[in-house]
Amino acid sequence: MKTIGYAAQNATSLLSPHAFERRALRNHDVAIEVLYCGVCHSDLHQARNDWGFSTYPIVPGHEIVGRVIDVGPGVRRFKLGDTVAVGCMVDSCQHCDQCHDGEEQYCREGMTQTYGSPDRLTGEITHGGFSKHIVVREEFVMSVPEGLELSRAAPLLCAGITTYSPLRTWGVGPGSRVGVIGLGGLGHMAVKLAVAMGASVTVIGRTEAKAADALKLNADHFLVSTDEAAMVKANSSFDLLIDTIPVRHDVTPYMPLLDVDGTLVIVGQIGPIDEQPTLPLLFGRRRVAGSLIGGIAQTQELLHFCASKNVLPDCEMIRMDQINEAFERMERADVRYRFVIDMSSLPTAPGTAA
Structure with missing residues (x-):
């Protein structure tokens, strides 16, 4: 399938129109017209090769909401016209213990990321949702429940599940005391989800600058870490x-805030953190943990939870040709709190599908 997207050609180039081919449908593939795509901070990092493993050209985008336009002969869960979602991964081995447990993000053979990963069969590099169309294995496509506003649902596929998963893993519910360190794209979703779960929520920031924003998001308290x-x-x-x-x-500085058996979960930083003394860990049986997105079943659970609780990210809609400006604004933290691209703004190039 011929299609068009926006790609970075190297680590220093701006994103620009890029025509390319999506694979022909395999037996269990779903072809999707992309309607909306969220802009994640990791899209900026990968476009600029900040983590050192980007492969060019790279078409970012892993917060995808779209419409089914074709299915492979073996597809049973989806039909033409269905509204669907795709997140950070599009394949895994499907036979290891982690895949069987619904934790495909921890696949023993490595998950296939939505963009920048080699296809498990051909080795071709995957391209993401900053494009008109995407082809995804059926098992990695999720249904969008009725009631979710499509133009705001896309960031749930990364920012949402990245914060929902640790809240579920550590059993947050009524009576839980949750602190959210930082109030950006991830932080504001953590606040909304924890509040919807019934927790008492405190936002922690270095200054009072976002105290009013935190309370507007229904956080109970704001704590200045300085x-x-x-x-x-x-x-x-x-x-x-x-x-x-x-x-x-x-x-x-945050570890003493935890009660006995409390856990600090890192979901933002990919890379080093500063040296951590063991004293606050030992004197309180406290933990530092990490969490990587969530499995497909849990992401589908998140979508239903957000539909039932009316939880949606705060978004600013942009056109596809505004992506470079959006990247610059993200570097300045000048967004409240997530950019979403209206993919109808991406013109169809000559010779591509409508």
Whole structure:
């Protein structure tokens, strides 16, 4: 299938129109017209090769909402016209223990990411949702429940599941005390989801700058991490801390905030953090953990949860040709809180499908 997207040709180039071929449908493939695609901070990192493993040309985008336009002969779960979603992965081995347990993101043979990964059969590099169309294995396509506003649902496929998964893993519910460190794309979703689960939620930031925003998101409290007296007063007052800070940082100041058996879960930074002394870990049986997105079943669960609770990210809609400006604004943290591309703004190139 001929299609068009926006791609980075190298680590320093702007994203620009890029015509390419999607694979012919395999037996269990679903072809999707992309309607909306969220813009994740990892899209910026991968376009610029900040993590050192990008392959060019790269078409980013792994927060995808679309419409089924064709299916392979073996597909049973979807039909033409269905509204569907695709997240951060499009394949896995499907036979290891993690895949059998619905944790495909931890596949023993490695998941196939939505873009920038070799296809398991051909070795061709996958391309993401900054494009008119995408072809995905049926098992990695999710249904969009009625009631979800399509133009705002896309960021649930990464920002949503990245924060929902640790909240579920650590059993957050009524009576839970949750702290959210940082209030950006991930942080604001962590707040909304934890509130919807019935938890008492505190946002933790370095200054008061986002205190009003936190309360508008229905957080119960705002804690300034540079206020030594306030931090001491908050010692042992959280069961779970969701750390959404996307750069190298020191987690040491946050550890005393955890109660006995409390956990700080890192979901923002991919790379090093500063050296962590063991004293606050030992004196409180506290933990530092990490969490990577969620499995397909849990992501589908998230979509139904958000539809039932009316939980949606705060989004700013952009055209496809505004993506480079959006990347620049993301670097300045100038977005509240997630960009979403209206893919109808991407013109169909000559010779491509409509």
